[in-house]
Amino acid sequence: MPINRERFLSDFLELVRIPSPSGKEREVAQAVKAKVEAMGLTVSEDEAGKGFGGEQGNLIVKVTGNLEGVPPILLNAHLDTVLPCENVNPIVEGDKVRSDGRTILGADNKAGVCVLLEFLRVIKEDGIQHGPLEIVFTVAEETGLHGAKHLDYSLISAKVGFVLDSGPPINKVIVRAPSQKNLRAVVKGKSAHAGVSPEKGINAIQLAARAIASMRLGRIDQETTANIGIIRGGLATNIVPEEVEILGEARSHNPKKLEEQIAHMVSLLEKEAQRGGGKAEVEVTDVYRSFSVTEDDLPSKVLKAALAKMGLKPQWETTGGGSDANIFNEHGIKCVLICCGEESPHSPENERLDIPSALQSVELLVNIVTAFAQMDEVK
Numbered sequence: 001m002p003i004n005r006e007r008f009l010s011d012f013l014e015l016v017r018i019p020s021p022s023g024k025e026r027e028v029a030q031a032v033k034a035k036v037e038a039m040g041l042t043v044s045e046d047e048a049g050k051g052f053g054g055e056q057g058n059l060i061v062k063v064t065g066n067l068e069g070v071p072p073i074l075l076n077a078h079l080d081t082v083l084p085c086e087n088v089n090p091i092v093e094g095d096k097v098r099s100d101g102r103t104i105l106g107a108d109n110k111a112g113v114c115v116l117l118e119f120l121r122v123i124k125e126d127g128i129q130h131g132p133l134e135i136v137f138t139v140a141e142e143t144g145l146h147g148a149k150h151l152d153y154s155l156i157s158a159k160v161g162f163v164l165d166s167g168p169p170i171n172k173v174i175v176r177a178p179s180q181k182n183l184r185a186v187v188k189g190k191s192a193h194a195g196v197s198p199e200k201g202i203n204a205i206q207l208a209a210r211a212i213a214s215m216r217l218g219r220i221d222q223e224t225t226a227n228i229g230i231i232r233g234g235l236a237t238n239i240v241p242e243e244v245e246i247l248g249e250a251r252s253h254n255p256k257k258l259e260e261q262i263a264h265m266v267s268l269l270e271k272e273a274q275r276g277g278g279k280a281e282v283e284v285t286d287v288y289r290s291f292s293v294t295e296d297d298l299p300s301k302v303l304k305a306a307l308a309k310m311g312l313k314p315q316w317e318t319t320g321g322g323s324d325a326n327i328f329n330e331h332g333i334k335c336v337l338i339c340c341g342e343e344s345p346h347s348p349e350n351e352r353l354d355i356p357s358a359l360q361s362v363e364l365l366v367n368i369v370t371a372f373a374q375m376d377e378v379k
């Protein structure tokens with residue numbers, strides 16, 4: 001297989017130097033588009049950016065394939081990164097790439113983007129027999145899966161997909177992810193001069209503190225977590241605070257437990273605010289829904305066959321985080337997350353690209369499209 005380490009690495013070093021915070025992916029999208037077009041493929045862009053106020057839509061590359069009667073497969077990586085991502089200075093050390101520690105590296109998810117680019121070149125050069133492919137480079141994954149949520153699904157017909165947004169080892173496959181709901185509460189009391197007439201005031205910070213102090217937070221059980229992440233309010237030490245804002249979240253693999261946890265958080269905020277003579281206005285929003293892909297589902301069967309060609313067996317895993325895979329699954333595309341070589345994402349000090357894993361990921365993709373085309377049940 002003509003997987004080219006130098007070519008892959010030069011793509012990667014070029015793309016991580018282009019800042020692409022969520023919603024500002026224009027420049028990196030142009031670079032990716034040029035690379036795909038240089039392979040003789042056509043790139044289209046949807047209107048996703050307009051849907052959430054970003055400057056760039058998702059890029060969609062359709063590869064016809066050279067086999068008849070094989071259904072399409074969706075392959076995905078996201079173009080955006082978390083902050084800080086200005087002036088990334090990638091340093092190659094043996095088989096690893098890191099940043100200089102001042103910024104993130106952006107292997108999450110430019111490793112996935114570059115794996116897809118190298119894969120597209122390899123299947124062409126090697127004349128790999130495969131069916132149609134729908135390659136989707138999404139935007140604004142990190143700030144709320146906006147690209148996947150606003151993807152123009154009329155352009156997609158795949159019912160099975162692989163999302164390249166996970167770390168080594170290469171045989172690790174993420175088949176389960178939780179649902180998440182966010183909570184925003186404004187607890188209202190009454191302002192008063194803290195020294196002259198404190199009895200006229202109702203301290204919103206204290207109301208909120210009572211509620212939070214008695215809240216079940218952290219790891220609730222094996223499937224459920226909850227957090228209050230931000231609290232802000234108050235104007236001065238001599239003013240009884242009138243208002244405090246609280247932001248939190250809960251996640252669970254079990255929808256009923258998620259409902260219960262959120263209800264618990266909301267009711268405590270309302271109860272404690274009321275008990276102290278104030279009130280709480282609470283908003284709950286759905287961020288994404290859980291998914292669970294079983295060993296009998298098509299993506300798992302394909303991966304089993306694809307990994308077997310490398311002498312490996314899949315290691316099925318559960319994640320506590322959400323990704324574009326949650327949204328694709330909601331839209332009826334059975335998706336799992338696979339390794340693209342990214343390690344310790346979102347950490348300026350620890351994020352790495354593991355080059356051998358990324359190159360194995362290219363090989364795995366080739367095996368996936370080959371195995372998929374040979375499966376009896378897809379024909």
Ligand SMILES: [Zn+2]
Binds near residue numbers: 078108109141165
């Ligand atoms: Zn990611």
